[in-house]
Amino acid sequence: MNEIKREAPILEVRGLSHVYSAGTPFEQKALDDVSLSVRRGEFIAIIGHTGSGKSTLIQHLNGLLRPTAGQVLFHGKDIFSKSADLRGVRFRIGLLFQYPEYQLFEETVGQDIAFGPANMGLGNHEITRRVADALEAVGLPQSIAEKSPFELSGGQKRRVALAGVLAMQPEILVLDEPTAGLDPAGREEMFDLIRGLHDRRGTTVILVTHSMEDAARVASRLVVMRAGRIFLTGAPSEVFAQADALERSGLTVPQVTKILLELRRRGIPVDTGCYTVEQAVQKLLACRKEVRGC
Amino acid sequence: MLKDITLGQYFPGNTLMHRIDPRTKILLVMAIIVALFVCSSAPAYLVLAVYIFGLIAVSKLSLRMVLRGLKPLLVIIVFTGVLNLFLTPGDDILWRAGFVSITMAGVQKAALIVARLVLLIAGASLLTYTTSPIQLTDGLERLLSPLKKLHLPIHELAMMMSLALRFIPTLVEETDKIMSAQRARGADFDSGNLLHRAKALIPILVPLFVSAFRRADELATAMECRLYRGDTGRTRLRQLKFGRDDAVCAAAAVLFLGGAIVLQVLV
Structure with a gap:
């Protein structure tokens, strides 16, 4: 009983559907009966092609979009019910959009990060503390707070935008393609940062990406979307x-997995359920042993 | 949401109204506007209404969509209607309370103004609903090209217009995105007094301007890279040609609009 209670989902999506521009020739079904539950402390990656509905889905999680049908439950309460405080939910489920550096608007970095906490109605003292804390969390020096956001480099701007969301200290962090347009080093840093937030602060993370490789590297569970539906879900190795199913639906699997698949196709009985080079080496060695053993 | 504004949007299709030359459509809409201002009697308006809604039916536009295009202008329509209803002086008083009164002339004038505005918007939206922005500016450029002889920069103006039209949906989308992003940080655009709401726009306007300038800069570079240098020696992918469809439309326009004006003058 205790076990079940601890495992109760923090966020649950039930039968969610969304239709854009209903009643015009541009009508488009973006989400079709999607159900998903997220447990506290999970690190989930939502993967899919452009137009698979992943961005639409995450905008429902904090009530930016209203569903055509279905529910979103946060701590068991429907966030769209009349009694629910939608704005309050947005402070607790932090959403960072794609290319978030384009939302910066304040004169100084510090003021911009303070936008969220100020909207929460926090006191000055607490806001100052949270800004400093958020800057530290994203690995930027405190001195940057006095600069204009428009003087910073692209990567720094993106960190400032992330800090703006972190300053609200959300229980769940939802990130839409946080590494889009960054160079390999910048991507690596961003993933380290997000992983650090998840591991050290226990923040539940929902990451949207179209890269299988990135998703497999950081997430404990993958949700693959296709044409507005959840197509596959499970641990990376399961997915x-x-x-084969992924490839047929036009999604790319990690390159190592691809190699293993091709080996299998050529008659080598290797286990294809892995996605990093290290794992692949292990599987190949195990396979060699097996083949020699026979 | 901003996306739901249908006024001035293009809805692709392949009907008679979609196929005819944009120049014909521009002239047609101008003729409709002139006819609406020339006419003021009920029978003439009936003919015009039948004609305009007939054209909407021919273009296979849903009536609901056209009416939704009226929504942003509803305030103006209601406001002018009410003002005319109460403030038109006349002898034939129908109803009076204090210093306001409704006269027969007021009722007629209000009905005329409302009908005129609704038909004007319906007629004009017919043009934008069935013509892509590119066709529209092509048509305008060709129609205005005689003015080039007076050294007016017609091509440049048309280019600016098509660029502006091209970027409206982009900017709307961008605005939507920025609004969502700031909402995710708890921004509240819908409550508070006027000053509060005006202040709430800053987090939208600053990023919007920054990105609009960035976009303009990138576009200018891209045009330079493709050696754009204005009108001289420029050929066109789509050649505009008048055809049989245009003749049919012109004949119908003469029949209905002419008929309405004749009715106005005679009756």
Whole structure:
């Protein structure tokens, strides 16, 4: 009983559907009966092609979009019910959009990060503390707070935008393609940062990406979307074990997985349910042992 | 949401109204506007209404969509209607309370103004609903090209217009995105007094301007890279040609608009 209670989902999506521009020739069904539950402390990656509905889905999680049908439950309460405080929910489920550096508007970095906490109605003292804390969390020096956001480099701007969301100290962090347009080093840093937030602060993270490789590297659970529906879900190894289905639906699997798949196709009985080079080496060695053993 | 504004949007299709030359459509809409201002009697308006709604039916536009295009202008329509209703002086008083009164002339004038505005918007939206922005500016450029002889920069103006039209949906989308992003940080655009609401726009306007300037800069570079240098020696992918469809439309326009004006003058 205790076990079940601890495992109760922090966020739950039930039968969610969304239709854009209903009643015009541009009508488009973006989400079709999507259900998903997120447990506290999970690190979920939502993967899918452009137009698979992933961005639409995450905008429902904090009530920016209203569903055509279905519910979003946060701590068991429907966030769209009349008694619910939608703005309050937005402070607790932090959403960072794609290319968030384009939302910066304040004169100084510090003021911009303070926008969220100020909207929460926090006192000056607490706001100052949170700004400093958020800057530290994203690995930027405190001195940057006095600068104009428009003087910073692209990567720094993105960190400032992330700090703006972190300053609200959300229980769940939802990130839409946080590494889009960054160079490999910048991507690596951003992933380290997000992983650090998840591991050290226990923040529940929902990451949207179209890269299988990135998703497999950081997430504990993958949700693959296609044409507005959840197509596959499970631990990375479970999902990639179905690499054929993924490939057929036009999603790319990690390159190592691809190599293993091709080996299998040529008659080598290797286990294809892995996605990093290290794992692949292990599987190949195990496979060699097995083949020699026979 | 901003996306739901349908006024001035293009809805692709392949009907008679979609196929005819944009120049014909521009002239047609101008003729409709002139006819609406020339006419003021009920029978003439009936003919015009039948004609305009007939054209809407021919273009296979849903009536609901056209009416939704009226929504942003509803305030103006109601406001002018009410003002005319109460403030038109006349002898034939129908109803009086204190210093306001409704006269027969007021009722007629209010009905005329409302009908005129609704038909004007319906007629004008017919043009934008069935013509892509590119066709529209092509048509305008060709129609205005005689003015080039007076050294007016017609091509440049048309180019600016098509760029502006091209970027409206982009900017709307961008605004939507920025609003969502600031909402996610708890911004509140819908409550508070006027000053509060005006202040709440700053987090939208600053990023919007920054990105609009960035976009303009990038576009200018891209045009330079493709050696754009204005009108001289420029050829066109789409050649405009008048055809049989245009003749049919012109004949119908003469029949209905002419008919309405004749009715106005005779009756």
